[in-house]
Each structure stands twice: as structure tokens, then as C-alpha cells.
Amino acid sequence: MRQNLGDANLDYQENGSFELFSLEDDLFQTCSDKLSYVNQLLQPIFKEDVFSVTNNSFGFKNIKEQYVFNQFEGQINTGKMMATLLQLVHTLGVKIVNNVEVKDCVSFENGAEITLKDGFRFRTAKVLITTNGFASQFLEEDVKPARAQVLITKPIQNLHIKGTFHFDEGYYYFRNIDNRILFGGGRNLDFKAEETTIMETSALIQEKLEALLQSTILPNTTFEIDHRWTGIMGVGKQKKAIVKEVSPNVYCGVRLGGMGVAIGSLVGKELAELVL
Template sequence: MLSFWEKDFFIAYDYIIVGSGIVGLSTAVSLKERKPESRVLVLERGVFPTGASTKNAGFACFGSLSEIVADLKKLPEEEVFNLVKLRWDGLQLLRKRLGDEAIDYQNYGGYELLREPELHALDELDRVNHLLYPLFGKTVYSIENQKIHDFAFPKEAVNTMVFNPLEAQIHSGKMMKSLLQLATSKGVEVITGAQVAAFEEKQDAVEIALADGPTFKAQQVAFCTNAFSKWFFPTMDIEPGRGAVLVTKPVKALKLKGTFHYDEGFYYFRNYQDRVIFGGGRNLDIETEKTTSFDINQIILNKLKSDLETLILPGQEFEIEQTWSGIMAFGPNKKPIIGKQSDRVSAGVRLGGMGVAIGSKIGLQLADLMLQ
């Protein structure tokens, strides 16, 4: 039973956000920036953000050449441009908000390894550069085959290397800690271990019931629950997508420096100091990976280990220190869902594996929706 004081001060808020990942905390920060006097509460079911915000590989990227070429086969040029712009603008907002040092932002550049089946992407190199020039004011993608030798990739496997000077890497843990500190410094309240069981929109407020706790009230509620959104919106057009990640122990004389992609962005790796962080392979078993379970798919893990041995670190000794997985969210296209679900309930979800890049911007747009 709640006391008078608890009912008076701990239960009623102006805005409640469900989910404390990058979108949830960015929404909370944006609300406080626009309306500092408002009471904002974030509810998080885990101790840490549950989906992918602290479980990704730490890429500050906006799309490899072959990934953008694949998008151009399905979407008009204007939509592809807008997708890249959303990612780039989101990354700049993240950096401006937190600072490069706080997120360990390292602009080493990004590379795509093109093998025989992917070489067709080079036919579209000039088109993609021309398309993106108004956004960046420079040529983004160029061929740098000398890097195949510099990074010790096998020449028989890697035909061409495409360089992108604008890509970078971050420390996802530092990013989320800094974002949480920023939110709380602005007066945002965060409750962890708060599993939302149900919500009900009333005439004058939204009531949110916890599985093991009180019922909160707010004038406006936003769900930033990404892959777990169907728990609350069963008809939402969204599917989870699990991503496996591994990290090696320190590798002696590691030559890799930067972020790397291959196979239309389905595989990605980077250095972290003298370790390799490597993830992907969801396309190997895509139906099985449409899950919210955090298990590791052995088929995918075996493929990652094999590629590590034959493609990424050929002839080098290495040991895998740790594996984990994160849950992303996808849909029929790469557009995120940002919108009102009813008068007092909004959602910012379905980030398509680009949460680091677009999360800050989605939070900004979601806050604007809630304030309307």
C-alpha cells in the first residue's frame, strides 16, 4: 500500500518513457531541453538497457557502399538519401550532446571488403558519391586496395577495398553511461528493474502498471522498446533480429585499425585497442534469428570463428574471450517507426540495426511529438 507522500510525488509525471536505451534516454533529454520544468520518468525493465544499446559492436556508421547499392534497388534515391541523412544527423547530435571524449569517438575511417560476388557494387560507386555529395560536401567512397596488404587480408579472398573517411568507432558502454548522466543531470528520473505489465489510456492520463510494483500516471507516454514493442502493440509491423558479437583477447601486433564491413553490411568488425570485435551473420539463419532470446546461434558463431581465422586474422594466433548477443528490430523497409499510437501514447522503435546512428535524432522527433 502506498503512502500519501508516495502517491503525491512518486506516481504522477508529465512524461513517462518506457525503455532506457539510446532512444529512450535521448527522448528524455530532449523533453528536458525543451521543457525543463517538466517531470520526466524513464522505466527500464533491466539493470542495463535490455535490447541492443549496450550490446552492439560500437560502430558510428551510416552505410557501406554495397549496403547503399542494395537499398537503391528497393527504394527511390530520395528515400536512400534521407536514410543516410538521418543516420549522419543523428551521429552529429550524439557527438554534440555528449562530446567525443565521453563516448571514446575514434575517427579511423571505415572500410568495406569486396569479394567476387560483391564487386558489382563498384559499378554504382560514382552514382552513390554523387547522390551523397550534397550531404557531405565531399566524395565519400573511394578505392584503396593498398589497404588489403596493410591490414594483411588474403588477396585471394578480398578483391577490392572501399574506404570511407567519415566512419568511426565508439565505446557503447561509455556512450550509454554518459547519456544516463546527462539525463539525470537535467532532472530525468530513471527506475531500473521496472517491468511494464500493461498500460491504459484514460481521459486525463495514461496509467502504466508494473509487473511487480505501483501504477504510474503521465500526461504523455512514449515506448522506446524497439524489438520488444510487440509486447505492447501486437499488430505493429516489426520483427526482432538477433545479432551475435564476439571479442578476442589482445592480438599480438594487430594491424587492423578502423571499422570494417562485408557482405552488404551483414558482417562487421573493428579493432578495440589490440582486440578484434566481430559481429553479424544474421543472414545465415535469418528466420531463427527473428527472436528476442539472447542465446547464441551456434551456426552463426562457427561462421564468425571461421571468417576470423581465414579472412580477418589469417595466419595469426588469437583467442576468443567473450561472446554475446543483442536484439535489433526490423521491418519491411529501413524506415523507423516514429509516431502517435493514440492521443497520449507515442512510439519510437524499429531502428533497423542503426540505433547508435539514428537514436538521438529519433529521440528528438519523439519528444516533439509528445509536446504537441
């Protein structure tokens, strides 16, 4: 993605990431015990230690004083990323048709037939299914929707938090966007209810996000919530994308496991190579 779109167009910043740990369990010990083993595994790729233990310097409360730091993790502006990607593909002559729902896809020996929601049908040589969390509509593969709920604060004066942060085994994540905090997660509060493609927030999760923002992330700061929204991830038993031919002339690149910003470009490339 960085090669295709350019760091400036992504507003790419390598501020690192921090894994925060609860006071209530032993997860910090379990993770720090494995640090040198994981660093050793990653040494051939990064040539340096990826993870280290550092001290809480952001004023977070109700967490362990130490956390695990990843010096290489970066953050981007996904709005700028999408705008740049769309501009690029338009210049390459790709036609994008929005707000058209596919109802069915049937494979033939020398092509496939698509049926749209309004009943319109057309034939095409190849179909690539990339609807990720929505893909069970067309596929038998192991991929389920996982809704992720998010909120963002209004701008906060003198915000000192910079970087990306995770806690509770990655079920919560937050980052600064300029002088705001974007905070999401909490799917583990009710896995079953969040296994959905319905784009609605729930009181259970939004209230928990707000409470954690107040108690842990911004304990000494007055803030207001500006927006709340949801998105749908595609998950399964394995944290590995499914890139394969599912029937003659029909292919899929799905189950991006909540990592599609990071790995989507590579999955797209692999899928294109498979089709070509």
C-alpha cells in the same frame, strides 16, 4: 550525440570504414559501378566524395583485393557513451528505474495507465514506447526483433587492423577496440531463428564467426575469444524509424534498423518534439 556528449567522452575516432567483398560473387562490380552515382547523391551533405575504391592493406584473406572505403565513418566506445549519457540525464533530474518490466499500457483521453509485471499500476500523462526490437509487445507497427551475435578476442599483440569493416551486404561487421577485434553478424545464416528476443548465442553462428575470423580476418594471427554475447535490434520492411503517436497520449520511437547508435539521438529528439 557528438554535440550532446562530446567526442572525448565517446572516444570518437574517424578511422573510416571498409566494405570487403567475397571472391564468390559479383557484388564488388555492382557496387563499384554505382560509386559515382552514390557519391553524387551525397555531395550536398559531405561536399567531397564519400566512397572510393582502395586496396586490401590489412592482410585479409579470401576476399577481393580491392574494397570500398568510406572516408567519413567513425567509431565510438559505446560503454563510454552510455556512461556519459546516464551522467548527463541524472544531472538533468531524469529518474531511471531499472529491472521493472512493463506488461501493459492503456491509453485514455487525458493520460495512460501502465501495468507492471508484478501487477502494480500507475497513471501518467504521456507514455513514450522506445523498446525497439521488443516493441511488438505493445504495438501493431511493422517492427520485429532481430538478434545480433557478437564475440570479442583477447588483446592481440601488434594488431594492425584499425577502423570498421563490413562484408556480405553488411551482415557481418568487425572493428578494432584498442588491440582486440570485435566481430559480429551472421543473422542471414538463419533469419527465422534470429527473429527472437532470447539473449542466447547459437553454435551455428558462433562457429561461423570464429571460422571467418581465422580464415579471413586474422589468417596469420593466433587469437583467443574472450567473450560472446547477443543483443536485439528492431527491424521491419523499411529501414526507417517509426516515430508517431499510436493512440491518445501514447507515442513510439522504434525500429531503429540496427542503426540506433548512429541515429538514436535524432530519433529521440524527433520523438520529444512530437510529444511537446
